[in-house]
Amino acid sequence: MGKYRSVFDIIGPVMIGPSSSHTAGAVSIGRIGHILAGGIPDRAVIHHYESFARTHKGHGTDYAIASGLLGLAPDDPKVPNALAIACGMGVDIEFIEEDGDSPIHHPNTAVLDMEKDGKVVSFWACSIGGGTIEVRRIRMDGYDMRPSGLLPMLFIEENHSRSDSDKALSTVEAMLGRGGHVMQKTIYPKIDGEGRRMIGFELEHPLSADQQDEIDVLASRLIYLH
């Protein structure tokens, strides 16, 4: 199964120039941060590696990631002035050009450390070309998850203290199975125990809006990366 599955991964995205990997892909990486942080983070440190580190200034990677963190879309005209907007909103964003090799072995790598309401979230992502990205590691709430990278991904937190937790999970799995969605399922135990586990699903198709709503009701905690 290739990394590019839709004709619109090739013809598209419609975007603000100049680079699909370093601008459009970077906006998508920022948007993943927005979702994982649960909104616009208070502070974000972006570590650029290899090609990102060398050309982020020329390719607008910095303002692209910032615009994603603000929740903007790749073709939003405000993308180029996202840094000024973030600054105006008091969002502290710092960029670091790392010298070493990419920790996830890709020339277009960014690692984001974010803070929101005292909560720290980190993730490792890379932009593989044509605006397509991969998310290869997520560290949050005592979980350290290493999915294969392909989007969309769905994470559901299972909480044994909730009596109906197993039932909710099996209903979600049945629903995903019906739509032929699930490509890979991974169980991530919480590092500090507490009996909590995060179930990661790597999906072949995007979820529809009502599928997302349906799951939202069932799962105690849902993270949908797309």
Added chain:
Amino acid sequence: MFGSIAELVGAAEKTGTPISELMIQQECARSGRTRDQVWSRMSQDLDVMLAAAKKGSEGRGVFSKTGLSGGEAALLDRYRRSRTTLSGDTMVGAVVAAMATNEVNAAMGVICATPTAGSSGTLPGVINALRERIDLSREGQVRCLFTAGAFGLVTANKAMIAGATGGCQAEVGSASAMAAAAAVEAAGGDPATCAEAFAMALSNLLGLVCDPVAGLVEVPCIKRNAIGTANALICADIALSGGTSKIPADQVVAAMKSIGEAMPASLRETGAGGLADTPAGREFRKTVFGE
């Protein structure tokens, strides 16, 4: 999902369906969307492409913030209208559309990545020629994008389409090959002939390095799309005349992948080698970023 170009061509021949149609059917099946939804989204992408090509060639054209690029598509268009050109009106008109698109991209305007932003001018340039030369209908232009997308999917999955991993051959080379295949179908060629045009177009641009001056997507990127468009049209004509690549399309893709992997990082979108490392290139970096 077609695993190879041979599989794509075989399926098209067996069912007597054009590659553009196979791509539409597969996209509907995979995404669960209706044909109208898939077609209208592609039609919108075409509108973005046509608008960018127009914007970049009108009046004095568009200019990038860095001052490194801009205005040359409009210059070329005025030249085309004022005298007999050396490479012919259609070819120069196609190159105008290609450069205009990439100048809009460099000026941070709205473009459609086909398959990437750095190579976004190549396919629109070819479509411009098909409109002027064989009066390709609006429907035919949208179909072109599906054919190009089908070949691009195999290339992206079997090799790469990012300059950072495979050099400019992976960006403009892929775009040129996709466009050549799409042009052949638009001109009435059969699926096998599309694959020949694809193979020759990619073969002609193997080894192209990604050496962006000052790390921008301007020099030499904009004019690389000029050769991307011209190469696609020439290879489409050669294939339609009966000329063949001798090396099968899938093997050319595999060669592109191994060449990309053999390229040093300095030539893969780091702005450290090639034209970026010339005295003039280094000077531009200093003036643009004051380093």
